[in-house]
Amino acid sequence: MTKLSVNINKIATLRNARGGNNPDLVKMALDAETFGADGITVHPRPDERHIRYQDVRDLKPLLTTEFNIEGNCKEQKFIDLVLEVKPDQVTLVPDATGQLTSDHGWDTISNKDYLTGIIGTFKKAGIRVSIFVDPDEKMVAGAAATGTDRIELYTEGYARNFPVNKEQAIAPYIKAAEQARSLGLGLNAGHDLDLKNLNYFSRQIPWLNEVSIGHALICDTLYLGFENTIQLYKRQLQHNL
Numbered sequence: 001m002t003k004l005s006v007n008i009n010k011i012a013t014l015r016n017a018r019g020g021n022n023p024d025l026v027k028m029a030l031d032a033e034t035f036g037a038d039g040i041t042v043h044p045r046p047d048e049r050h051i052r053y054q055d056v057r058d059l060k061p062l063l064t065t066e067f068n069i070e071g072n073c074k075e076q077k078f079i080d081l082v083l084e085v086k087p088d089q090v091t092l093v094p095d096a097t098g099q100l101t102s103d104h105g106w107d108t109i110s111n112k113d114y115l116t117g118i119i120g121t122f123k124k125a126g127i128r129v130s131i132f133v134d135p136d137e138k139m140v141a142g143a144a145a146t147g148t149d150r151i152e153l154y155t156e157g158y159a160r161n162f163p164v165n166k167e168q169a170i171a172p173y174i175k176a177a178e179q180a181r182s183l184g185l186g187l188n189a190g191h192d193l194d195l196k197n198l199n200y201f202s203r204q205i206p207w208l209n210e211v212s213i214g215h216a217l218i219c220d221t222l223y224l225g226f227e228n229t230i231q232l233y234k235r236q237l238q239h240n241l
C-alpha cells in the first residue's frame with residue numbers, strides 16, 4: 001500500500017510565529033507516527049522560514065518511521081546537513097531561495113552530470129535518493145539516467161485540474177508513472193494533494209510507493225484534529241474504498 005509521509009513544515013511555520021516552542025514540532029512529529037503516519041517529511045529552506053536545520057538534527061534520533069528530507073542540493077549547507085543526519089530518503093527539489101513554495105521539477109537532462117554526481121554521494125552514504133520531477137516522460141527518462149532510486153512526481157498540476165476534469169488531470173501522471181515503472185524507478189508523489197484528490201490519484205497509480213502531504217493535511221487538522229486527519233488521509237490510500 002502507498003505510504004503516507006506527513007510533511008510537518010507548516011507546524012514549524014506556526015511555531016516560529018511566536019518565537020517559542022508551541023506547537024512542539026518534535027512532539028507533533030512523534031504523535032503523527034503514533035497516529036499512523038508511515039513517515040515524516042521536512043523541507044529545510046535556506047531562510048529557515050519554517051523547518052530549521054536544528055529541527056532536522058533533533059528529529060533524526062527520535063523518529064521510528066521513515067525520515068525524508070527535501071531540499072535544494074545546490075545548497076552546500078543542505079548537502080552537509082543530509083550527510084550529517086543520514087535520513088532514510090533525501091528528495092532533491094530545484095527550488096530557488098526566494099520561492100514561495102516548490103513549483104517545478106528538475107530539468108534532468110540539462111542537470112544530468114550534476115545530479116548524477118550528488119546522487120552518487122548520497123547513495124554512497126546509504127541514503128535513498130528521490131528527485132522531484134514534472135510529469136514529463138522526457139524528464140523521467142532523464143531522471144533514470146542520473147542513477148536516482150526514485151522520482152517524486154510534482155502533483156500541483158493534477159490538484160489544480162482535478163476539480164475541472166479528473167481524467168485529463170491524471171493522464172500525464174499515469175504516463176510518467178508507467179514510464180518510471182518500466183525504467184525500474186521507485187515512485188513518490190506530492191504537492192497540493194488533499195482529502196478530495198488523493199484517493200483518485202492513488203487508485204489510478206496503485207504502484208505508487210509514497211505520498212508526502214503537508215499543507216492541506218495541517219489545514220484539515222485545524223478543523224478535524226491531528227489523529228483523525230492522519231487516519232482520514234491513510235484511508236484515502238486504501239483502494240477498497
Ligand SMILES: CC(=O)[C@@H](O)[C@H](O)COP(=O)(O)O
Pocket residue numbers: 007009010043070093100101102132190191214
Ligand atoms: C517539494 C514539495 O512540493 C513540498 O515539500 C514543498 O516544498 C513544501 O514546501 P513549503 O511547505 O515551504 O510550501
Ligand SMILES: NCC(=O)COP(=O)(O)O
Pocket residue numbers: 007041070152189190191192193212213214215216217
Ligand atoms: N513533497 C510534497 C510535500 O512534502 C508536501 O507538499 P504539500 O502537501 O505541502 O503541498
